Amino acid sequence: MSHHLLLIIHLLSATIWVGGHLLLVFGHLPQALKEKNQNIILNYEKKYEPVGMTSLILLVTTGILMAYQYGVSIEYWFHFSTPIEKVVSTKLLLLLLTVVFALSAQFRVLPKLKNSPDKLPEMTFHILSVTLIGVLMLIFGSFVRFGGF
Structure with missing residues (x-):
């Protein structure tokens, strides 16, 4: 697959x-916290999850494919030796943190x-994180255009 098509996806x-x-942070979370209504978040999650998880799978897949095109195959992950390796490795670490x-x-x-809405503060921390x-x-990915960091 061409690099340009991978980048678009x-x-x-x-x-x-x-x-x-x-949208969750600025559109739904304030209302949920104000009303102490966890269903606002749960309803958004139910609607967003299929599309969000599909996009995350595509992000991981296209990111790995593009990393390989830049010469950063799995054996170079987390070496932080070249500017592009630093971008890829940093994004992979952030991906692992997202999974956690x-x-x-x-x-x-x-x-x-x-x-119970009692877990709203903890869920808020997860959402904001x-x-x-x-x-x-997204910001770190933009550094690829400049050869990494």
């Missing part, structure tokens, strides 16, 4: 992933949040 997927989280937050939310926070990580990944 990657950017569209990033738009959905990061945009969906920004997702697993924590899925198995610890969400089951309790469904029954994943959103910030997504924005950082």
Whole structure:
């Protein structure tokens, strides 16, 4: 697959992933906190999850394929030797951190949040963290255009 097509898919997927989280943070989270109504977040999550997870899978897939095209195959991950390796490795670390937050939310926070708004502050921390990580990944990805950092 051509690099340009991979980049387009990657950017569209990033738009959905990061945009969906920004919409949650700025559009739904304030209302949920104000009303102490966890269902606002749970309803958004139910609608967004199929599209969000699909975009995340596409992000990971296209990101890895593009990393290989830049000569950063798996044996060079986390070496931080070249500027492009630094970008790829940093984004992979942030991806792993996202997975940790997702697993924590899925198995610890969400089951309790469904029954009570008491977990809203902890869920807010998870939401803000994943959103910030997504924005950082987007910014770090833009450095590839300049040869890395």
